[in-house]
Amino acid sequence: MTCATRVEFEAAEEPTGPSPVSLWQLLRGPRADPLARWTAIAREHGAVARYRLGLGRRTLVSNAEGAKRVLQENAANYVKQHATYSLLRRLFGNGLFTSNGDFWLRQRRLAQPAFHRERITAMGEQMAAAAADTARSWEARASSGGAVSIFDEMTVLTLRVVGDALFGSGLAEEAAALGKAWDTLNNQLAERAARMWFVPPVLPTRYDRDFRRARKAVNEVVDSMIAAKRRPGAASGDLLSMLIEARDADDGTQMTDAQLRDEVRTMLFAGHETTATALSWTWALLAQHPEAERKLHAELDRVLQGRTPRAADFMELRFTKAVLEESMRLHPPAYLLIRRAVADDVVCGKRVRKGSVVILSPLLLHRSPLYWEKPDDFVPERWFDAEAERKRPRFAWVPFGGGPRQCIGNSFAMMEAVLILATLAQRFAPRLADGYALRPEYRVLARPAEGAPMVIEKRATRS
């Protein structure tokens, strides 16, 4: 840890902040637009501000220098300890996303090889095959003319991809049960977090029973997959096989079934709705920006010449990747990163007290005029401006977080999203349904409201 010394802490300023949001306002319902609220706080009180939410005190860190301090330079001082993580632990146990300290480090080292670039490249074929199946179902949809939820479409697809990558055999039969269970768990997580209702789901109410039942359904699928993979000869180069075989470099130990279950549940869920959300925003933004869509189509035609994309095309599909990067800049799925300070620290000259909850929002960093020209505009071309990129601080773009706790699946997600977008945009140009106003809905992730109803149109049929 590189914590501030006592003298530095005493010399630093106390952060200021707005008047508190009362407990009553909180209990009444979900928070108002967090981007507007945080932007106003940051504008008035600077890069490090303190505010009260109900009974809790929070420190909002809103510039790249502060994000670097919290996520990287002094990462060991900022742990994942908050009621939100306690809730998530009820789902993921002590998996990579929710664990801390030495245990997290050991698990991260064991899991890391499964995400090496060559492994991900090898999964490219499964990713493109899954997208090609969706393309077949969109053929039928395209002639019906009705609207579908693009978020639901992308969720089914990314759940399949992560299932294929994790388990090799795919989750075709289990996907529906898992999807349904995840819906229940996800809805309840969002409701509980919004209302700050952190009581464990142990009551004999229908609501709590639904939570427990959904969690049991997930565990059953995961446990049977682990048991199947442990059978002699069943290992097949998928993520789960790699996690089963991984050995700690120091003591040679392997993961127990309980640890495997936690990691698999974590990756199954951390790894599908995030990518589905990024893709849903991307489709909606493309529908709103015909010029960007035209450039995307031109790149796909030039690079692919009508064939299905492969992992080897990734480097060539530069505009496709820029579209996704720009979409995640405007609408980072994980819009809120939460930490707790273990000891007093100084961030950008302001005191962060031991025990404070620290809030970092990629939304604020990604929309800051300090780092981005026309920050609210969708401009994929900005990702080709090498000079602007050189000047921009690393922590100005953090859809995957940063520092040691950066998303382990970031390369996986980029490969997957590029291949899915390329496969489907080659043939289809989804339109926003008439009367639908695109806007965010802040849940565990920030997704397009109402699942973004869109009409699947074939590209060739458009004028």
Ligand code: HEM
């Ligand atoms: C577009 C897709 C994705 C986005 C936007 C995303 C975003 C993030 C972010 C922001 C974090 C850091 C959270 C924090 O610091 O508090 C994170 C961590 C994590 N993500 Fe992702 N993620 C994506 C895809 C994936 C995929 C595909 C997987 C797995 C297959 C995955 C697995 C994880 C895990 C296990 C962690 C915890 C890592 C650790 O703490 O060591 N994510 N993700």
